[in-house]
Amino acid sequence: MQNYTMEGRTYRYYGQEAPLYPFGYGLSYTTFRYRDLVLSPPVLPICANLSVSVVLENTGLRDSEEVVQLYLRWEQSSVPVPRWQLVAFRRVAVLAGRETKLSFQVLAEQRAVWAQDWHLEPGTFTLFAGGQQPGQKTRAPSEVLSARFSVTGTARPLRGC
Numbered sequence: 001m002q003n004y005t006m007e008g009r010t011y012r013y014y015g016q017e018a019p020l021y022p023f024g025y026g027l028s029y030t031t032f033r034y035r036d037l038v039l040s041p042p043v044l045p046i047c048a049n050l051s052v053s054v055v056l057e058n059t060g061l062r063d064s065e066e067v068v069q070l071y072l073r074w075e076q077s078s079v080p081v082p083r084w085q086l087v088a089f090r091r092v093a094v095l096a097g098r099e100t101k102l103s104f105q106v107l108a109e110q111r112a113v114w115a116q117d118w119h120l121e122p123g124t125f126t127l128f129a130g131g132q133q134p135g136q137k138t139r140a141p142s143e144v145l146s147a148r149f150s151v152t153g154t155a156r157p158l159r160g161c
Helices: none
Strands: 032-040 043-045 050-058 064-074 085-094 099-106 118-120 123-130 144-152
Touching: 032 123, 032 144, 050 064, 050 085, 050 123, 064 099, 085 099
Parallel strands: 043 144
Antiparallel strands: 032 050, 050 099, 064 085, 064 123, 123 144
């Protein structure tokens, strides 16, 4: 085998074709609403971690669980990268009519790209938070919030942080 690229071989690199059963696919007995997605800081140094918070509200009539998923998208990269990459998820039980605030950390290493070695690049990124992948079409309604953040500094090897 000489071609080690993953393009066209996994759901992360299918291009415009959506997978039949994407990560997080399924139905729920209730409905959820996402709001107040906050990225801190919105501009961070190349080796810094990103803090993320989002509020999840159970707007339905039943107690239920939701798998909250965070995806990262590189807006520009020097090498091919996935359309988006799962960087965090958490199963959360929320009582009917209640809400909970969730906090996550997106580590610098999760922004690393492979080009003969793992390295970090400056640029603009989009973070998605919701109960499904960005742009996913399902029979059960679910939202995905998004927010952008920037990374400053010069590109460097991940081990240099």
